[in-house]
Amino acid sequence: MKRILQLVATRWLSRTPLGLAVLGAGWLIMRKRRRDQAAGPRKETLRQPGRGSGNVPAWRGPSARGRK
Numbered sequence: 001m002k003r004i005l006q007l008v009a010t011r012w013l014s015r016t017p018l019g020l021a022v023l024g025a026g027w028l029i030m031r032k033r034r035r036d037q038a039a040g041p042r043k044e045t046l047r048q049p050g051r052g053s054g055n056v057p058a059w060r061g062p063s064a065r066g067r068k
Contacts, residue, residue, distance in 0.1 A: 013019030 010023065013023050
């Protein structure tokens, strides 16, 4: 039933340029909503105190510390 009503409303709105603008805006809004739902909830992972970052620098050879 819902699909039939959507079809009727779409055909009725598509008759005029203003209706096409309304359909285009609705399409863009629904597209954004579906994309956000497919991505899932966004969780910001906070860094815990005392832990370094996951980006460890490359080893650059032996340190010159303590040498004369």
